[in-house]
Amino acid sequence: MSTVTTAPAPAKTSAAPAHPPGHEPVHNYLLEPGPGPDVKGFARVWPTVKAWATTVDHKRIGVMYLFTVSVFFAIAGCAALLVRAELMNPDMDFLTADEYNRMFTLHGVMMVFLFIVPSIPASLGNFALPIMLGAKDVAFPKLNLMSYYIFLAGASLAVYAILSGGIDTGWTFYTPYSDTTNTAVLPMTMAVFVAGFASILTGINFIVTIHKMRAPGLTWNRLPLFIWALYAVSIVQVLATPVIGITMVLLAMERLVGIGIFDPALGGDPVLFQHFFWFYSHPAVYIMILPAFGVISELMGTFSRQRVFGYRAIALSSVAIAMLGFLVWGHHMFVSGQSPLSSIVFSVITFLIGVPSGIKILNWVATMYKGSVWLTAAMLYSLAFIFLFTIGGLTGIMVGALAVDIHLHDTYFVVAHFHYVMMGGTVFAMIGALFYWWPKMFGRMMSETWGRISAGVTFFGFNMTFFTQFILGSQGMPRRYFTYLPEYHDLHQVSTVGSWFLGLGLLMVLFNMIWSLFKGKPAPGNPWGAATLEWTHTTSPPDHHNFHRTPLVTHGPYDYDVLFSGDGYGGDGAGTPAPVPNPEVGGPQEMGKSVDLGLSQPKPKHD
Amino acid sequence: MAENAHTSSGHDDGHHGHHIIPLGVLLKVFGALIFLTILTVVLGLWERDGTIHLGALSVPVALGIAGVKATLVAMFFMALKYDTRVNALAFSLSIVFLVVFFVFTFLDTGFRDTFNEWPDTPIDERELQELRLQERNEALQPAFEAQPLVLPGDTALIRTP
Numbered sequence: 155m156s157t158v159t160t161a162p163a164p165a166k167t168s169a170a171p172a173h174p175p176g177h178e179p180v181h182n183y184l185l186e187p188g189p190g191p192d193v194k195g196f197a198r199v200w201p202t203v204k205a206w207a208t209t210v211d212h213k214r215i216g217v218m219y220l221f222t223v224s225v226f227f228a229i230a231g232c233a234a235l236l237v238r239a240e241l242m243n244p245d246m247d248f249l250t251a252d253e254y255n256r257m258f259t260l261h262g263v264m265m266v267f268l269f270i271v272p273s274i275p276a277s278l279g280n281f282a283l284p285i286m287l288g289a290k291d292v293a294f295p296k297l298n299l300m301s302y303y304i305f306l307a308g309a310s311l312a313v314y315a316i317l318s319g320g321i322d323t324g325w326t327f328y329t330p331y332s333d334t335t336n337t338a339v340l341p342m343t344m345a346v347f348v349a350g351f352a353s354i355l356t357g358i359n360f361i362v363t364i365h366k367m368r369a370p371g372l373t374w375n376r377l378p379l380f381i382w383a384l385y386a387v388s389i390v391q392v393l394a395t396p397v398i399g400i401t402m403v404l405l406a407m408e409r410l411v412g413i414g415i416f417d418p419a420l421g422g423d424p425v426l427f428q429h430f431f432w433f434y435s436h437p438a439v440y441i442m443i444l445p446a447f448g449v450i451s452e453l454m455g456t457f458s459r460q461r462v463f464g465y466r467a468i469a470l471s472s473v474a475i476a477m478l479g480f481l482v483w484g485h486h487m488f489v490s491g492q493s494p495l496s497s498i499v500f501s502v503i504t505f506l507i508g509v510p511s512g513i514k515i516l517n518w519v520a521t522m523y524k525g526s527v528w529l530t531a532a533m534l535y536s537l538a539f540i541f542l543f544t545i546g547g548l549t550g551i552m553v554g555a556l557a558v559d560i561h562l563h564d565t566y567f568v569v570a571h572f573h574y575v576m577m578g579g580t581v582f583a584m585i586g587a588l589f590y591w592w593p594k595m596f597g598r599m600m601s602e603t604w605g606r607i608s609a610g611v612t613f614f615g616f617n618m619t620f621f622t623q624f625i626l627g628s629q630g631m632p633r634r635y636f637t638y639l640p641e642y643h644d645l646h647q648v649s650t651v652g653s654w655f656l657g658l659g660l661l662m663v664l665f666n667m668i669w670s671l672f673k674g675k676p677a678p679g680n681p682w683g684a685a686t687l688e689w690t691h692t693t694s695p696p697d698h699h700n701f702h703r704t705p706l707v708t709h710g711p712y713d714y715d716v717l718f719s720g721d722g723y724g725g726d727g728a729g730t731p732a733p734v735p736n737p738e739v740g741g742p743q744e745m746g747k748s749v750d751l752g753l754s755q756p757k758p759k760h761d
Numbered sequence: 762m763a764e765n766a767h768t769s770s771g772h773d774d775g776h777h778g779h780h781i782i783p784l785g786v787l788l789k790v791f792g793a794l795i796f797l798t799i800l801t802v803v804l805g806l807w808e809r810d811g812t813i814h815l816g817a818l819s820v821p822v823a824l825g826i827a828g829v830k831a832t833l834v835a836m837f838f839m840a841l842k843y844d845t846r847v848n849a850l851a852f853s854l855s856i857v858f859l860v861v862f863f864v865f866t867f868l869d870t871g872f873r874d875t876f877n878e879w880p881d882t883p884i885d886e887r888e889l890q891e892l893r894l895q896e897r898n899e900a901l902q903p904a905f906e907a908q909p910l911v912l913p914g915d916t917a918l919i920r921t922p
Contacts, residue, residue, distance in 0.1 A: 492869040493874075495869075
């Protein structure tokens with residue numbers, strides 16, 4: 155009966171209840187449905203592949219998304235390392251100027267459209283959202299699977315575009331150059347067009363799930379902040395993504411039949427392309443960063459053992475950012491020749507974005523104040539996030555100021571700014587989230603020690619790579635050039651060496667993950683002592699259908715005191731205590747006197 | 762019988778059916794749409810004849826009438842009036858975002874050339890030019906100062922021949 159190999163020692167399913175009643179990990183979603191335990195060897199391969207490829211289980215789809223976006227992250231990351239290596243010296247080392255253009259475009263397009271946009275929402279969001287809501291799946295499970303395959307189709311088109319020569323326009327596809335270059339612009343725009351549909355479908359799915367499938371008692375004011383962030387993101391995805399689709403179609407028509415929307419000779423306007431493009435792509439920036447905000451809110455609460463300060467302010471500021479994010483796209487176009495009036499308006503609204511972002515930073519810091527901060531690897535990554543995102547955000551205000559932007563536009567300063575936000579923000583948050591949810595996803599603990607070391611190496615490498623670029627940019631080094639003047643040589647070399655440290659840190663994370671799958675300690679249901687439903691009411695890894703009984707929510711997502719005392723509502727209608735872990739497991743207070751880092755099974759309370 | 766559809770009793774069987782809109786309402790809406798269409802055409806004709814002068818209001822009035830018509834269609838023919846409020850909200854939000862896109866893009870295209878109303882020369886150069894002009898004027902100043910024709914001690918002029 156027990157088919158579990160990766161789950162925490164569940165062998166005696168009936169005798170000793172090593173898990174809360176009704177939550178015995180018999181049905182590990184990683185194994186079931188799939189070939190039974192009697193099928194051995196290669197005979198397992200096809201049934202396993204089939205079961206995964208046709209699954210409508212949100213957890214499996216999340217894992218598949220995670221794997222896919224990780225592959226693209228690795229490819230695009232290698233492209234970035236190549237770009238940096240070429241910039242080690244000003245002369246042409248191993249990439250020609252053309253190859254360099256294609257390489258940084260490959261990096262940009264892949265990172266943006268195939269990695270960051272789907273990264274946290276589609277992988278971790280898909281995995282965690284329904285469980286955090288107390289639902290058995292998303293509202294439209296088949297649509298969810300379809301979105302994954304649409305994403306794959308878009309990604310295949312992108313790979314085809316790369317193999318058929320790549321493109322050299324930069325990820326923004328600006329006309330008139332994208333209209334005239336003879337690289338593979340068409341397949342790449344189609345890739346973006348198709349991948350956009352995956353984004354829209356995921357957004358719709360999340361919105362409906364959040365509205366309709368919350369467990370009883372889970373009011374809007376009790377929603378975990380990760381859910382709030384995903385809700386805001388979904389709205390942006392649904393409203394903005396169609397515009398990039400339209401833009402890509404218009405660009406394709408421009409190239410194919412010359413309809414003249416963007417061609418001044420035919421009465422068009424090339425700047426109009428930038429309006430179209432940024433009307434999606436600026437909100438897309440918030441598609442990339444808002445889920446990271448949600449993750450950080452979760453981590454700050456759990457690892458500070460304290461209610462998240464200003465819960466409602468954080469929740470609503472996510473929505474405010476999502477809305478304001480639609481009104482600032484013109485700040486990418488200050489030097490494009492757009493009218494001074496619109497530049498002024500866009501600049502003012504851009505400053506406004508600083509308000510909700512500042513609210514979030516303040517509240518996260520305030521959450522740690524007088525809390526019991528537990529410096530796990532996940533927490534270290536989220537502390538790094540706060541540090542890096544603050545730098546990224548404040549430099550955003552600088553380039554949002556009209557006069558300053560004239561000087562800094564299209565320099566390395568801008569490159570450093572958005573890497574601080576995208577990489578130092580989203581990627582750091584995603585790694586933190588992986589450390590946090592990994593035990594839940596795969597039932598294994600990652601190495602904390604190596605996790606902490608990797609956090610240090612990544613943080614150091616990141617700053618070495620990109621802080622130098624702030625200086626380079628302020629001195630006038632333009633972006634997207636494969637060579638440079640001799641006075642920039644030293645800083646470019648520092649930046650390149652930093653990129654190796656950064657790559658090393660990320661490799662450590664990767665090896666940590668792979669190691670944990672085979673050698674990691676089995677994870678208990680709630681290793682971090684968190685208070686949201688995915689930790690309190692499911693096993694690690696969860697059952698195929700998440701919960702045996704629909705949970706009844708009686709407290710907020712960060713009420714750790716209620717969690718540890720138990721609230722008497724197990725959701726079975728019989729007044730059974732909620733399945734809480736042993737309070738001694740996972741609390742930071744125990745770290746000094748116990749070597750048990752929360753990595754052991756919760757002790758049975760019933761004997 | 763059609764009026765009964767307004768009450769919730771028809772929906773209590775647990776299934777969300779279509780709301781059946783009475784024929785009279787549909788016809789009234791149809792009439793309103795036809796009237797508004799005629800109004801648009803008539804206004805256009807009058808404006809061409811010179812009977813009325815809407816001037817800058819011409820486009821806003823036409824767009825306003827079209828907006829009212831679109832709203833009527835959405836409310837009654839698309840039945841949003843009888844649907845959950847959330848659907849109406851979602852519908853109007855999408856319109857709002859379209860308007861946002863148009864308005865902000867218009868802020869650019871409508872005011873594109875205002876840069877050129879200012880001189881192309883940088884401000885420091887202009888200040889320098891102004892300074893030079895001032896200096897030249899000051900240098901020329903003595904030449905233009907009014908000189909008395911006869912100075913009190915000018916013996917050469919006073920002396921009689």
